[in-house]
Amino acid sequence: MRALLIVAHGSRRAVSNDEVRALCNAVAARDDGLYDNVTCAFLELAEPSIPAGLEALIKKGVRDITVVPYFLSAGRHVAEDIPAEVAKVAVPDGVHIHIAPYVGRSEAMADLLLEQGRSTA
């Protein structure tokens, strides 16, 4: 079993966290079967935490987890805090956790920005 864990910063505004959860559902709906599970976790200020999110997936029997940082730039959160949270989890034998590049690094971001501009042009 394979899972995608989308990690956002987390906000004091519940509506921002709900936005991430809705995005997560949209990702699950658009997945063409690569993942058995698409879920989200938060670095701070919202639940589940990154360790809790990872542990829930492991408990479900997921063996391969890709963590995608939903961040626009490579600050301390991406470089240090997310890896440190991931490292808190006791990973059973045969379970693999990968951290993907943060979304701001995506080559598709330039096209997304162009498209976003076009929507009001």
Added chain:
Amino acid sequence: MRALLIVAHGSRRAVSNDEVRALCNAVAARDDGLYDNVTCAFLELAEPSIPAGLEALIKKGVRDITVVPYFLSAGRHVAEDIPAEVAKVAVPDGVHIHIAPYVGRSEAMADLLLEQGRSTA
């Protein structure tokens, strides 16, 4: 003349601001001719400011400017601060400034996240 102004938060880390400038260049390179100019501005902590970015475009003769907020969620920055910065600019007759939805709202974001996960899967 038409321009796209990508507005990021701005960071104390110069490398983060440079990342936005590089993204801006990538957007310009991928544009298929809709825009005569693709540039960036920062809400705070980096230059140019939003009013300075807009005024420079207007001075160049741009008549139609689309502002794209490079933000993941609809917090106060997107809802209030960016429109307030845009409103500081004296807009000459015949010049139009539009504010596009922030990038986190993009329908393409779900696909971008899937692709980002796939890059390490």
